[in-house]
Amino acid sequence: MDNPALEPRHNWRVLLQLRAIAIMGQAICVLIIFLFFDTVENTALMAAIIAVYALINGILWVQLRNPELPGNKSYLFQILLDIAELSAIFYLSGGTDNPFIFYFLVPLSISAVVLPLSHVVCVAVSAIIAFSFLSVYNLPLPEFTEKSLNLTLSHFALWFNFAMCCIFITGFITHIVGYMRKQQSWLSDSREHLLQDEQILAIATHAAGTAHELGTPLNSMKLIIEELLLDIKDNETAHKDVQQLKTQLDNCTQILRNLSEEARINEHWHNDITDATQYMEKVLDKWRILRPDVSLNYQVKAGASPFIKVDPTLDQAFLNLLNNAADANPNAIEIKAKWNLEEFILTIKDHGAGISNQVLERLGQKLTTTKDGMGIGFFLSNASVARRGGTVALYPVEEGGTLTRITIPFAEKQT
Template sequence: MMQTILAYRSAPEAHLRHLVFIRFLVIGGLWLAIVGNLLFFTLPLATAPVVATLGALTLVNVLTWLRINKSLPVTDIELFIQLLLDVCCLSILLYYSGGANNPLISYLLVPICLAAATLTTRLVWFVTLLCLTIYTLLLFFHIEQPLLSPHQHHSHTTDTLNFHILGMWAIFSVSALLISYFVNRMANNLRTQSDWLKQRNEEEMRDEQLMAVATLAAGTAHELGTPLSTIKLLLHEMQQDAENQAFKDDLVILSTQVEQCSSILKQLVTKADQQFNGELLAVPVRLFCQSIIDQWKLMRPEVNSRLTWNSPDNGLQAVFDPTIKQAILNLLHNAADANPDNVAVEIEWDNLKMRWQIDDDGPGIPQSLQEQLGKAFVTTKGKGLGIGFFLTNATVNRHGGEIKLFSRSPHGTRTELTVPLTGQLND
């Protein structure tokens, strides 16, 4: 998802790119018209100022194309100036080629439409009034071209189309196509911008929630040290005083779980320091996955699970953020909470990604909660706090991964986790 956001361009830059593309098409058509007139029609055209104006516009467009490929930002004012250049150059060309009688006059609608689709209200009205003023002046001030007159015919028949009629049709067709293309692209840019802003807002809300949870977790981890030490001391004394062997066995299990909690807290601090200092090292993918399974089985000895390796132990190594391990553990715990009697885990990887598939025989996900999962404080467990899957989903997304949940038949849930691998090194 973040890749899509990074590909997002600013709206003015995208608009200017489209304008440059349209301008290249129009300039190419005008150059062909000038060459065609010189070779076939020989209109009494003031070639020097027309060629100079069109050459200047061509140079501006080439420089603009080079400019927008730089890292400098594009502003609405720059786009406004570009449209003014188009209008001014077009006005000069029309003055030397028949003024308002030239069918090319209809192209003045294109800058107006582009301004209306991209600029602020004040700038739009400026462009519109400028085009209306130029059109009005060209009615009276221009160099006449008899061949482009509305009443000039090539023959004496009453049904013969003249250059004015054909030109009006051609310019209308080109203008319609360009306006449709540009306005449609502008609408797509606006939708992309809206989606980008919406995604950014959702990410900011998620980050705020994550920060709140992380702050609480850090404080809780700090406070848990003292009660865990007290519990370990009491369990040790109870083991020494206990006479019933079954009771002693239960105390051993409790001691193991408490030691596991203490180990997790210590690893939390150690891994946080390593991540902060950039000291994370590449580890074999198979060893990383096996350590997760071993820790999960130690924490959930009551679970009856099946493990399938779908990739060979080829020595592939990768750098894993410590939070990825905790995210996978959370998914395994969710499956065990749903039904500890039958949990199937399949693991596979290649040079690009690692994939986990976790199947459970629990009650499944209620239809009413399927669209809300992944949000904070939404849970399918009556005793849950609703932050486990939220943290897991946020962690995996932050590292470019994805989690998918599917309902199994006749009951149960399939969880698919995909995480990109980074820093791969084959032994």
């Protein structure tokens, strides 16, 4: 899972966006001075500085499309470039008497959020030096009286500066806080997935050991049954019963063999893209063999079926959820397959006793034990479906029973 709050590209995008806002504000101020105040002599020079600054910002926007981005040193250089540009503009427009002088705090705020402490200190020292220089060396602002604009330029600039500060705090700080919340959510989800993976690994390790331990007694039982078949070959009834036991033992041996083979997760683990309805029909056919006592009603949405990505763990996940419904009540199980524009949806409705709300809140999030033993099976099924980007949810039914809703997103490429 990618962390949305730690992407360097986002930090560069925030810097360039704020720089673009500063460029537009500076350009508007220079335009107002050019149109209404003829006594200012440095308007053309300020416009040239802003134009070069805008050109640099545009070039960086283009470079932002590159897959590889420069590191913190380049980011620091751009912050220092902001301070240099502001220093040049303020030198030509009154120095520290300019009401916008506190815009120096904007690049400092950005660096404090993005850069390490040593770089932030460098920015702070640069801003202090620039402020100190401008307090002594600058070209003074022209004096304007209230008769020309009904208010002094200083008062208007102070109002505009305050408004810009409010916009900056509302936009930038809120934006940063939003990404911090996303980061916290990402960390919480990562911890939850890590805990689930550890629990699944523990179950898989125990299952592999159990499969190995069961192999020896099953082989011994098979040898004994083969000897019994030879001893009772004249007794047709007993021979038939023992033959059935041998068949069941062979099935157990095959199940353990499949469990051992499918537990080897390596580069040969296959992920198939298949037709969703055909896949579900195969799963249901296999389930009918395992649970011949179950009566079900299977309905499929009309129309072209979507494609989904499957693997053996998903097969077992569906079987576990179907078995949970059958264990609750094997009669009149309703299964419906449908889909929307993005995902395949399967609902399984049983008419059992239902599940308490307390158990519903814990199922799938951590290992939970219920009276019918469905907790571990549901936990593993939920994890398998989640690996495919899907969800498993349980809903109580008013007339009694439980509705299980499984969603699987469509495969990226459909053929």
